[in-house]
Amino acid sequence: MTSSVVDAEAVDLRAVRERVDAALEDFLTEKARAAACRGYPPEVVQTLRDFLAAGGKRIRALLCVVGWHAAGGHGDAAQAVRVAASLELFVAFALIHDDIMDDSASRRGRPAVHRVVSARLGEGARAERLGAGGALLVGNLALVWAQELLHTARLEPGREGSVHGWYDAMLEEVMYGQYLDVMGTGRGADDVEAALRIVRHKTAAATIERPLQLGAAVAGAGGAVMDAFTRLGLPLGEAFQLRDDLLDVFGSPDGVGAPGLSDLREGKRTVLLALGLRMADPVQRERLGRLVGRADLQEREAAEIRGILRATGARKETERMIASRYTHVLSVLDEAGFPPAADRALRGLAARATQYTS
Template sequence: MTTLAEAPAPLDPTMIRGAVEARLRAFLDHQEEISGQTPELGLFTGILREQLSAGGKRIRPLFCVTGWHAVRDDPPPDAVWRTAASLELFHAFALIHDDIMDASDTRRGQPTAHRILAALHPDRPDTVGTSAAMLLGDLALGWSYELLHAPGLTDVHLRAVWETFNALRTETLIGQYLDLTGRPAADATVAWRIIRYKTSKYTIERPLQLGARLAGASARQLGALTGYALPLGEAFQLRDDLLGVFGDPAKTGKPTLDDLREGKHTVLTATALRLARPAQRRLLARCLGDPALTEHDAESVRSVLVGTGATNEIEHLIRARRTRALDALDDAPLRPTAVTLLRTLARTVTHRTT
């Protein structure tokens, strides 16, 4: 006996986040259980647990689960939750290593992993803190693979995600290398490449694809998701760059001087350098990448970013990218409940203040 088809209930991001977090907790509980004879493993697991519970928008797991729903109306199987949780473990790895590279002291308002580990070894805080955090990141990377493929993820499922997950990993590392080696320049080519690898693909396209592939997505469905993901990722990162300089640290959990002191090569700084008059360009050249940059200097940089019209241009780009992303959903061969959530997410990630 079958019932008449009902419209499926709307997707609830809070419920999805909760389910992913439960999966992560179960995995870490298991690791803690089997770490009986190695207290050091218990220490690492504990720090990872804290890092994972210190907030975070679970944006990649959310896109992964939405990718499933874009193709099928039935509830996602365990493989989808496992893959979504694996993405969050991978992200924990990426953040731990990023924070070492950027020598960041805080993340989401909490001490970073290398700072926590440094505090445990007061005799040699810097070397041990950094090295141990490298190991912790390595462990999280390994665990992201372990979680992805454990009993329960069938061969068919694994085949569906393996290639995409491997691509995601390589793209993220390449993006990070470009980010690391890029210097502020008026030519934004490299800045756009960084966005493509570190955000458009990593945060949106690949997670969506993972969920959709597990659901058996067609090439047309995958194409529609890419058409949405790539411009939205650009809008997302452009918003992030603005928040990195103009955001409220109390909300972002990140000091607004960090990006400027690191001299990150972003589309924002590239645009300002391109539009700047000579005196403005000299000011940017002096301040961007100055590790001793003061709040007063930062105010001058902000004035130039606004004065050149760069921030306006970025806001315009954000709107245009978001529109393009939303347009890609019109008449897309995707399930309506997922499309509704994708539209909401497109607004959330480009209007956010944190």
């Protein structure tokens, strides 16, 4: 294996992930050392460390480095790896804040960060309020440190402006998407296009398109590569979120990912639920309206919702939407002419992002 974690036949995605995780660990180790020297509370860094260690596919980081390869990056991928690590801290920020706004109990099989911080303070409304505030600040630090990692990537002269421009665009899109999500919950619940609009802003660009473009910008790519990443990135990002919504409600067939209640209790404005309401008959629509969004929703009622989503064809239609987007991505890759190793990696990541895995 070479230092660029690529050879003539394949991009070594496992090696990419290991390098990204090592970059994050080195960075947080230094932050813990600095916190100790300055008398800062040590649990802040540890909370982020625990959050990052809890799992996650690292798909944004992998796409960033694959984007670098696809754009002709060669030699040591250290700059792309550092930008990729920055993306993982940005994701931590976004998910921590998302869980606060949704009042989610867990993330990746562990208590959500605001629940972890609250538990340190005891029980009751005051502990919950302070825990949410503390988690908000931990998330803010994750964003600040994401920017620090980006600014210390030692990019090639003349490429900083492009890389930071794509990064800034991603930040703005996610904030607007999150705002649309928060303000739209419970409104126009059967509006499929509105639900897709939230997906495009909040998830699709930041999950697939922008990470690819950031890696390409590190390599000094031109407009043709960036356009190709938009053509494949947005539909793949939509498919990724559609699959995630199905996983949350139905779980995965292999049993590793159990069905959840969070989206149903929140009344999250997903494409799946919008389709269910649009395709439901009056009786089914009344039941969905009565059950979805109940904070005290139990598994028995959730099973009824799942049954309605199957009976209306909403689940099947969501699967069709995923498949059509995946097919489109493959057609873009057929035309793009990326280097063979990068092309194979992109096809593998596209399959991973759209299949049933927890």
